Amino acid sequence: MTSKSPSDFLKNIIGKPVIVKLTSSIEYKGILACLDAYMNISLEQAEEWIEGQFKNKYADIFIRGNNVFYVTPQKKRNLQDL
């Protein structure tokens, strides 16, 4: 996957499973539905993980961009909880 800029990278992974980590170390794993210039993110079929523990499931969730630490593509979904 080649990306010309960080935002090209993000556009490339729309529709794919990702992990979004927040500065508070909460992680959301789900399908990246869309994002905007603030790095506000909407995920589908999202799981909330706090300190490695599964907490919640959301069909859709909006994440306010200022809380985002990183976004990374997730190759195999839920491998660690199988």
Add this chain to the structure above:
Amino acid sequence: MNLEVKEPIDLVRLSLGEKIYIKMRGDRELRGTLHAFDQHLNIVLSNVEEVLTVIEIDEETNEEIMKTTRRNFEMLYIRGDGIIAIAPPKRF
């Protein structure tokens, strides 16, 4: 109304008039009916329940005890910068 989600804030727009869940900084959670929002995500909710979770450590056993405090508001204006995430109501 356009029902497509093209940018993340559309997800919030689609929840207008519906019950939403908001995760706030400081271990606070809110559930209420969404009346209005803006680009900062300042929000007006009605019939709100706030759940505040605090973890207390028992000095004798060192056990972590989760305690929740609940409050209700008829109407609430929330400043956007305290918001971490917003989820539309769960569809069962």
